[in-house]
Amino acid sequence: MASSSHYQYHKDDDDDDDIFDDLFENFIPEPKQRKPRIFIERNREEGHDQLWNDCFYDNPTYPHNLFRRRFRMNKALFLSIVHRLSSEVAYFQPTQDATGQSGLSPLQKCTAAIRQLTYGGGADTVDEYVRLGETTARKCLHEFSAAIINLFGDEYLRRPTAADLERLLNIAEHRGFSGMVGSIYCMHWEWKNCPNSWKGMYSRGTDKPTIVLEAVASYDLWIWHAFF
Structure with a gap:
């Protein structure tokens, strides 16, 4: 008799487990699968060459007056800023990835930041020309602003004497x-x-x-x- 009761007890437990499993499967949603990140080959090196030929070559595509309008400063001043940042700020120094491909050049990063400041547009507006994504463009702007304050603040951003x-x-x-x-x-x-x-x-x-x-x-x- 005791053995029969013991068997009935375990059988009821199994039934309860089956009911709970059914409820769990029906009411608990399955975790969403993370969508794979879409990689876009932007041809960074070609973008740098195009930018150099357009604005910084000895005989550039766009003359000085257009450079002054689009960068809000003359070319010599902009290049001096790029030189200081690429020499003294790690984020703007040239890099290479694991495959040996060059990363974004200091010119591309600084141009992306200046274009956002000049026109007040969104971070994704510089993608097609400077060849960098929205997140990277936003980071360029942040790093550029912080570097300008750090490198030039004591000389140019101060109270007048x-x-x-x-x-x-x-x-x-x-x-x-x-x-x-x-x-x-x-x-x-x-x-x-x-x-x-x-x-x-x-x-x-x-x-x-x-x-x-x-x-x-x-x-x-x-x-x-x-x-x-």
């Missing part, structure tokens, strides 16, 4: 702009962490509070700024 102002005023007067120290530009920056009690004073008719950034740049690209 009395000697600086006197020099700039003298140059401006000589050029026929008496009393001028530089060109002024203002823009609104969203204040993400603005205290709730202050939002009404900074919203300026919009839902999001902003702070005005005023930047002053001299003829030699010496810049200072202020928030208000």
Whole structure:
């Protein structure tokens, strides 16, 4: 009798396990399979050669005035920035992958960053010409901005001294702009962490509070700024 009860007990356990397995299979979704990453062969080396011939060759495709418009600076200044970054910042130094193929050149990375800053477009807008993807273009912009602040901040991004102002005023007067120290530009920056009690004073008719950034740049690209 005891043996029969023991057998019935185990049989009921097996039935319960089968029911639980059926419920588990029916109600628990199967994990989604990760989609494979799509590789795009962008021919980076050919992109570098095209960029070099278009803008930096001895007899480039596009003349100086077009370079100045698209890069917002003259060619000599841009090349000096590229040289400093490729010499002193690891991210902008030339590299090779495991197959021996050259990575993106310093010119391509710096051009991608400058084009985004110049035109204010999305990171994917430089893909077809500079030959790099959206994520890489965004990283180029971040690394470029950080490197500029680190390498040139102490010299060009600082408060003016009395000697600086006197020099700039003298140059401006000589050029026929008496009393001028530089060109002024203002823009609104969203204040993400603005205290709730202050939002009404900074919203300026919009839902999001902003702070005005005023930047002053001299003829030699010496810049200072202020928030208000």
